[in-house]
Amino acid sequence: MTVFFRLLLVWVLAWPMLASAEERVPAFSRIDSLDQGWEPLNFPDIERHSQYELVTVDGTQVVKAQTDASASGLVTLVRVPPETEPVLRWRWKVSNVYEQGDARRKSGDDYPARIYVAFEFEPDKAGFFERMKRAAVETFFDAQLPGNALNYIWANTLPQGSIVPNPFTETTRMVAVNSGPKQVGEWVTVERNIVADYREAFGAEPPPIVGIGIMSDSDNTGESATAWYGDIELITAPATGG
Template sequence: MYVKKIIGWLFLSGLMAWTGAPGANSTESMIMVGHFSAASPEEILPRGWEPMEFKKITNHTSYVLIRDDGTMVIKAHSNSSSSGLMRRISIDPMQYPVVSWRWKTRNMLKKGDVTLKSGDDYPARIYITFAYDGARLGFFEKAKYNAAKLIYGEYPPMGAINYIWDGKAPQGTTLPNAYTARVMMVVVESGSNNLNTWVKERRNIREDYRKLFGQEPPMISGVAIMTDTDNTGEEATTFYGDITFSKE
C-alpha cells in the first residue's frame, strides 16, 4: 500500500533529474527513449535506464532483457511485488508530442480496479512525468512543492500520465489515480482479448495533457515502465518493446 500513497508527487521525484534531449530547435524527428532492441544479451539493464524502488517495499518486480521473436525486449515479472524501471530525460512535448511503444502481457489481474486504492495494480503501464513549473501554481501549491524540495532536494513533478493496460475499465477511460489527482490514468488497452500478443500503442501526449489537466504540458521529466501487483497479491508477466517520442 505504501507505494500507492506516494505515487502521486513524492515517489516520482526521482524522475526529476534529466540526461538531456534535443533542444527547442532540434531537427531530429524522433527521440529513442527506450532502445531495448539495440541492447545486447550481456547487459543487465538497457542503457540509460535504472531501477525505481520504494522504501518499505522489499518485494520487487524483476526486469530483465530477453530476446522475444528475435528482438531484445524487457521482460517484467511481478509476484505480489512493486518496482519500476525508469529513464531520467527531459523532452519538450510541444516539439515531440507523440509517444509510441509496444507491449505484450500474459494475464490480467482479477482484483485490479482502477477506481480503488486496493486495486491500484496493473500488469502493464507506461509513466510520463512532467517537470515542476512554479508559474502555473498558486501560493499554497507552491508552498507544498517548496516543502517537498527541502525534504528531497529537488522539486517533485507537476504531474504524471499513466498509460495502462487494465482488466476491467473500458478502453479510453480516463480518471484520476486513486491516491492523487496529480496522476491521471488513461486506459489504452482493456481486457484479455490481446493477451500474449504484441500490441502497438501511439498517444499524443500534448493532446492528452490538455484534456486531462486543462492546459499545455510542461517539460517531460522522465519515463518509466511498471508492472506491479503488491496491492492485489497477484502475479503478472509483461514484455515491453522500444519507446520513442516523435514529432507530429
C-alpha cells in the first residue's frame, strides 16, 4: 500500500465515527471518557497500538499516552476558520526522547508526543492524479478527507523552531516546538500561531481547520516513552496595535 493511501485510509476509518464538527476541541480535563469527542486513530498495517487513558495529575485530568514500538493516536473533528482563532495552545510532558529519533528520516519518524492539525483539502490547488485518487477513496467510503497538515512535535535532534517536510508525505510539515531532553519530565506550555506556521510551511494561506489529533508513536525506532497531554485549545490571537 502506498504512503498516500495508507494515510488516507487511517483518516477515513476514523472520520465516520466522529460526531458532527464542533468549534472547540473537547477538553481532556472535563470529559468522563475518551469516547466523548475523541476516537482512535489506528494504522491498518501496524499491529501494536499506543495506549491512551485519562488520569489525574496534580488535581487535573489529562491524557496519559504510552508507546512501546507502537503507533496510534486520538482524533477529534472540528470546523474552525483559522483567521478566527489562529492560536493553538496546549501543555504536555514526556518521559524521554528517542535516541534514534530523526524527523528527516523515515526510520526516525517517531515522537514521544505530537499534536496533529489537519486542514480542509483544496482541490483547486492539487494535481490531477491527487484529485482522482482522493475522489475514488471518498466515493468508496462516503467521507470527506483532510488535505495538508501540521505536526507539532517534541523532536530529538531537530532544532527547536524548525519546520521540515514529513519524510513519508509532502502534504505534512513537522514543526519542532520542543527538542531534546532539556525539559523532559517537566510540563511545558506551548502556543503556536497556526496561520503563521501554515504560511511558513506551505507558502500559502491556510484553509479551515477540520481536525485535531494527538499521537505518541515509536513503531519506526522500536523505542518506548510515556507522554501526558493537557487540554488543547484554539484561541483568538491577541490584537495588535495599529
